[in-house]
Amino acid sequence: MRPRPLALAAAIALLPLCAASLSVTAAQAATPNASAPRVALPNTVTPAVAHSQKQGDVPAAQQLSVAVSLKLRNTADLDKFLADVANPASANYGHYLTPAEFTARYAPTQADVDHVVAFLKSQGLTASVSANRQVIDAKGSNAQIAQAFGTHESAYYDASDAKQFFANDNAASLPADVAAIVDGVSGLNNKTVRTPELAKPNTSHPLATPSGYGPSQYDGAYNLNKVGADGTGVKVALWEFDGYTASNLSTYDKQYGLTGPAPTTVPVDGQSYDSAPGDGQGEVELDSEIISGVAPKATQLVYEAPNSDQGEIDMAAKIVADDQVSVISISWGGCEPDTTQSSMTAVDTSFKQAAAEGISVYSASGDDGSRDCTRSTSGASVKSVDFPGSDTYVTSVGGTNLQVSGTSYSSESAWSTAGGGVSTVFAKPSWQTGTGVSGTMRTVPDVSSNADPNSGFAIYTQGTSGPAWQQYGGTSAAAPLWSGFTALFNQKAAAAGKANLGQANPALYAVANSSSYGTSFHDVKTGANQDFKAGTGYDQVTGWGTPVADALTTALLGGGGTTGGNTVTVTNPGTQSGTVGTAVSLQVKGADSASGQTLTYTATGLPAGLSISSTGLITGTPTAAGTSSVTVTAKDATGATGSATFGFTVATGSTGCTPAQLLGNAGFETGTAAPWTASTGVVDNSSSEAAHSGSWKAWLDGYGSTHTDTVSQSVTIPAGCKATFSFWLHVDTAETGTTAYDKLAVTANGTNLATYSNVNASTGYVQKSFDLSSYAGQTVTLKFTGTEDSSLQTSFVIDDTAVNVG
The missing domain is CATH 3.40.50.200 (Peptidase S8/S53 domain)
Structure with missing residues (x-):
């Protein structure tokens, strides 16, 4: 662990300011049952936490209310039904469901709802269930909420809009058997408003x-x-x-x-x-x-x-359950970007029910x-x-x-x-x-x-x-x-x-x-x-x-006579595959309910190098790897149309790439950061944390106080090449339990590849790798960002990095 500065004392000094407006206290009860196996629920922390200033703890007695969103059942069948009910060529077209029918087919079972309710009540919370069995509103004190969901509520100040709010510092978690039924938890912050x-x-x-x-x-x-x-x-x-x-x-x-x-x-x-x-x-x-x-x-x-x-989720669920x-x-x-994704998922679930109900x-x-x-x-x-x-x-x-x-x-x-x-x-x-x-x-x-x-x-x-x-x-x-x-x-x-x-x-x-x-x-x-x-x-x-x-x-x-009432259908050829440099020939076929009609075909989303003829023949030689969503549309002389959508995956094939490792100073053994860009002190050869090999490594955080370290490097991946990004990671922490307090984010051009935390601590190094082939032909910036909270150190030590192409 690195020497601790006086950041903790500084954080405590901020508490009176927060207490004046948010009634925060200096301490909050620790979450009980911390050793019970739990599963973290992704996307349950408001994005505002990442760039706001923590100012203290929310009082343990403060009352909170959250919406626990449950997963739908038979989702593949639901997706098919929703496609069919909107498709004029389907027997299910326009045959919408009642709320009772939707609940019977796709909502969580009553047994699953009862299981989650029983857990919530065992934590001292009250629970009420929406009429469509998709949302459970749970209420209780902050201490009870923290115990139930493995969270910690803090007061924050967002300087960008000069507003104070409360939010959970870490992702909500639940016992595995409960988490298997739950999609997300919303209401753990009061930042997000419409x-x-x-x-x-x-x-x-x-x-x-x-x-x-x-x-x-x-x-x-x-x-x-x-x-x-x-x-x-x-x-x-x-x-x-x-x-x-x-x-x-x-x-x-x-x-x-x-x-x-x-x-x-x-x-x-x-x-x-x-x-x-x-x-x-x-x-x-x-x-x-x-x-x-x-x-x-x-x-x-x-x-x-x-x-x-929570209000938005409950409104969505009520409208579709009322079905008025x-x-x-x-x-x-x-x-x-400012909306918690678990909340979007919960509202989307109700919108699916809306589509099913017409x-x-x-x-x-x-x-x-x-x-x-x-x-x-x-x-x-x-x-x-x-x-x-x-x-x-x-x-x-x-x-x-x-x-x-x-x-x-x-x-x-x-x-x-x-x-x-x-x-x-x-x-x-x-x-x-x-x-x-x-x-x-x-x-x-x-x-x-x-x-x-x-x-x-x-x-x-x-x-x-x-x-x-x-x-x-x-x-x-x-x-x-x-x-x-x-x-x-x-x-x-x-x-x-x-x-x-x-x-x-x-x-x-x-x-x-x-x-x-x-x-x-x-x-x-x-x-x-x-x-x-x-x-x-x-x-x-x-x-x-x-x-x-x-x-x-x-x-x-369907009136007006422009199509004569004709129905055009296109036979879906199913998922297709090809290889860069290998010719493709695929005949797509359609049918018309009227006799004597000639169909003309067009397509969107074809892989680069392919085209479609007016008769529906897809030909050409793919020039780039990737997966496309192809829609083929057939039209007759009256203007009636039909379409089919299918996936088309093109594999890389023989790339002709020269095998190479692209990162400079990959093991940090030059003793300086370049060509990496790093926070002060990150490139390190001290004996407190051993390198994976050699003497030098990148050591992020480890201060036991609020701190952020970064290290990044940009590389250009040759077009058409397969690329793999790898590194060795050692996580050393003084934190205990299963709550992620300190985190390491790994990103490529700002897109998250993975997030590690104090929960991932281990005695040695573990190698991590990621496929970067989708960045072929581009310059990609690879970045490690370590963030540490106000107490108990976590060190993220990185060594022997590589971007291998071939």
Whole structure:
């Protein structure tokens, strides 16, 4: 162990500042039963902990409430059902499940729920189970929570937004038999909150009369008034973290001559804000008024939840368990990097149930362009997208600047701060295909509508001195507009004896990839956000564009005669494989329900070097290794289309690479860091920690106080080469138990390869290795980052590194 500086005393000196605002104490009871075998739950620590200042302990008696999310069963079967229920060629198309049917097929068993509840109660916690058996809310003191989940709650200060919060320092853990049932635990911090995606013009001020577009203008511009529906018989859920004033909504309706059911509030976790709405009131009233303007006779259920991870999870579970609505409108979100991934997973589980039940979900794409973290912790330098819009089962709605002539469409361009980009969490789904769609991860938005506050909507809401007219924009205006459109569609579908739209994206992308695209959407081709430009077809600013609602309704219903009712199916050839430099020949076949039709084939996602003929023959010679998601689409003369998606993996084959080791000073034996970049004192030859070989090594941390050490080096991996990164690691610690207090992160170009901690301590060195072949042809920076908390040392000793290619 290295000599300890006075960092611990300094940390204690900070406690009075924290105590003044967060009632923290100087000590917290140790977690009992620390020796029991436990399994850590990944992604249960808020990312904000990594760059915030710890200021003390949360009092042991402070009451906390968490949401324990449980794993679904039969997930492969669920994935197939969700694909089939959205596929017109499937016998399951439109045959949605009831909540009871979903629970019986896919929810955790009652025995599993009882097992987790029994564990929680054995720890002194109270437990209540959601109606769909997917979430258990557990409540108790901080000491009880710490005992149950193997966590330690600390007070933190985040200088980036000048806010104090509490959070768990380490990942939650559970006994192995309980952890096998649990997906994650949320609510261990109060850092993560959702913000409204709402924008005002720079000159915005309360007005005595409406300013901005009213229903006649946006309904007319998007042909919403030509659908021939008003939302009668359809229920829409508003996903809210604040409340509204009913008289403001009725004033809006009266101004525009709208009549329909008054909204009904549905409290979640006992939360109802309507008696004293907060700063988010304008968001709630914007959502409600836009939906009223599009579908005035639709019934609005306003779900109001605590603004927290747990509140969001509980709201999602309640909406799908209630199964009262066919549309959910969401105008609150947060950037993916600042959101705990276990919480996203829990909400995604409910969105899967929504898709199974035939519920469409629309969410604002964000108002900070392709840098969605601009106003949050990670900051404007990070390319990021907004959750929950990035979720696979959600339709993300971007923003435009709409110009009208009277009540008719004139022109449209992308709003410069409309959210859009590439998810780092969700993979690209099979239905996300078409001109402009690329990559392997989900991209957003999917569609768009007016959102620029300078072409904004007239909204009646609370002003600085009372209710008044405001001109609002933001993608939080675009999401409810599309939700209102879907209410109109579902009314028309019911009248035609057809199913709800359900998960909208598979159907929307099918129309966008058909001959109906030009008549069903306004393709917005001008404008940009920070990193992406609008253009022909799909783009990451406006998606496929904005609705031509009457034509889109016809296309979605399958009417209009453009395809003659034909059904085209493509036979899926199954997963394919090839080798770089070896020719490929694959015939893809399709069929048409109508006789005498000739099919023309196209494909997206083909490996480099391959192409498809109009007859469906894929040929060529692969030029690069990797795995692609290939979608082949066949179209007949009437415009009817069908598609199949399959994986295509290309192996490296004979690379011709000259075997080599690329790292410089791989064993640190020069006695200096170069060409490594290292913290002071990391390259070391002292006898306190032995090298794996030779005399020198890299020794990170070991101070027994709050400390961070790094060592990194960049190498260029030749194109086409296989590459393996390896090193020898020794972890020496004074910590005890199974809680990860001190950590070593190993990254490649910022992507985490592995994380080790004091829990990985051993008496000798252990070799670790990672495949870096995916970085062939690139320069990759390999970095070790060791972080140590305020007490009890942990040393991470690294030696004999290598990047071998061949």
